[in-house]
Amino acid sequence: MxxxxxxxxxxxxxxxxxxxxxxxxxxxxxxxxxxxxxxxQWQPPPPGTEGDLARVMGDARRVEANRLAFERMTAAEAVLTDVVPASQSLGLERGTFLHAGPPVEWERASGPLKGALIGAVLFEGLADHAEDAEKRLAAGEFDLEPCHHRGAVGPMAGVVSPSMWMYALRDDVHGNESWCSLNEGLGKVLRYGAYGPEVIDRLHWMTRVLGPILSQAVRSTGPIDIRAIVAQMLQMGDEGHNRNRAGSLMLLRELLPGMITADASSSDVAEAVRFSGANEHFFLNLGMPACKLATLAAEGIPGSTVVTVMARNGTDFGIRVSGTGDQWFTGPANTPEGLFLGDYGPDDANPDIGDSAITETGGIGGFAMAAAPAIVKFVGGDVPFALRATRTMYEVTTGEHPVYQVPVLGFRGTPTGIDVTKVVRTGILPQINTGMAGRVAGTGQVGAGLVTPPEECFTGAIAALAAAVPA
Known part of the structure; x- marks a missing residue:
């Protein structure tokens, strides 16, 4: 031969x-x-995008810029340093409310976002009843701002008010901080748009009891490495978005010594421990800011086509891209398809909502479903779909995460760093698994399912990136 x-x-x-x-x-x-x-999975790029796509892909800065973005994302730390009220951590003023997703006005807000804002106004004592709160919100008496504009993230409606306690996370490698509110549990909760008396009472208890106890616990036990917990939970059957069982237990193990010695009554400590231990999504509100810190590290790199934000407000789906900074690219939010609670059905579900897609943006969640095949029992699909979803996401990402790994794929790193050029070129949209909020304000959670972003978010980003390519 x-x-x-x-x-x-x-x-x-x-x-x-x-x-x-x-x-x-x-x-x-x-x-x-x-x-x-x-x-x-391949298809021609959408008609009219060919020129912009070619210009962006031909940008001499792109390869090195994306390498740097990926390097920063995967090197970012995420350490829980404190639990503090939003008025202190975010400088949130009375009458200002944060929400999930890109900017939206009250008139265009979805049912669950309106419900959560009504509840937050009642919680802050700025209205006597729901009708008064809704009237004042409609009149524009309060300021509404996306969580992402302050470096924070919020699940589902993502509403944050000044009195709510926040987890504070820090990345010392890049000098960034991020925050997220405490998790309320499942069912009729504020983040799903419910605002009944039981919701407001729970929020007051979290402010009066849970927040201070968690704050003492973190300060007494020292900083907690959240990134390390994420890495371990992927080895234990979690994917970090809709399945957080192992992560929640590992977090509670770290916090428990400080919780039981906190300066509080024994009944308050017992209830705080019981509430935290019974909440399978206790960890979600730390995994989200951990992923936000990773994507924050990748922001603002000229020529980079890596996505740094995916977020939804229940009306619009929006993304941000490293090379275009703070600019939002939006399209109508799709409605998830999946499994429903009780007698609820597709007609009861609101379009996609929440900042929790930051988990997929950071390389876990729907991108790591192969690590958590049991997730399909909660969001629909089957085990082959979970495996296929993760494998497919490698086709639209920049690299494989060196720390977050998938055992069933031979400990291959999770697909990380969504590249808008690959999304537009292949037609493959990022896979997200998510909870579903009721369409009508005050309903709460109606199910959980699977969803993808609208294509126009990515074609809009390509057009803006093309315009920014040096002549």
Missing amino acids: SEQNRPLRGLLESDPVVVTAGVSLLADALRDQAVQVTET
């Missing part, structure tokens, strides 16, 4: 593996002949 044919040696000694692109006719024919086939 000649030297030039040496690479072909042994080619016919093993079964062929075929990779196909485009329509599935060829793949189906090969499978009928017992040939192993890997289908790639």
Whole structure:
């Protein structure tokens, strides 16, 4: 055999593996002949984007800029340093409320966001009843601002008011901080748009009892490495968005010594421990700011096409991209498809809402479903879908996370650093798993499911990136 044919040696000694692109006719024919086939999801870029896409992909800065963005994302630390009220941590003024997703006015706000804002106004004592709160919100008496504009994140409606206690996380590598409110549990809760008396009473208890106890616990036990917990929970069947069982227990293990010695009555300590231990999403509100710190580290790199924010307010889905800074690119939020609670059905579900897609932006959540196949029991789909979802996300990301790994894929790093050029070029949209809020204000949670962003977020980003390419 000649030297030039040496690479072909042994080619016919093993079964062929075929990779196909485009329509599935060829793949189906090969499978009928017992040939192993890997289908790639590919389609032409959306009409009218070809020129912008070519210009961005030809940007001489892009490869190095994306390498730097990925390097910063995966090097970012996430350490829980304190638990403090939003008035202190974020400088949130009375009458100002943060919310999830891109900016939105009251008139365009979704039902669950309106419900959460009504509840927050009642909680802060700025109105005597729901009708008064809604009237004052509609009149524009209060300031509304996205959580992301202050470096924070909020699950579902994401509403934060000055009296709410916040987890404070820090990345000393890049000098960034991020915050998130405490998790209320499931069911009729503020973040799902409920605002009944039980919701307001729980918020007051969290402010009076839970927040101060958690604050003492963190300060007495010392900083807690949240990134390390995320890495470990992926080895234990969590994906970090809708499944946080292992992460919540590991966090409670770290906090428990400080909680039981806190300066509070024994009944308050017992209730705080019981509430935290019974809440399977206790950890979510720390995983989110941990991912926010990772994406914050990647912001503002000229020429980078890496996504740094994916967020939804129940009306719009918005993204931000490293190379375009604080600019939002939005489109109508899609409605998740999945499983419903009780008698609720598709007509009861609101379009996608929440900042929790920061988990997918940071390389976990829906991007790590292969690490948590049990998640499909909660959001729909099946185990092969969970595996396929993670494998597919490698096609639209910059690299594999060196710390967050998927055991079933041979400890391959999770797909991290969404690249808008790859999304537009392939037509593959990021996979998100999420809870579903009721469409009508005050309903609460109605289910959980799967969703993707609207394509126009990414085509809009491509147009802006193209305009920023140096002549």
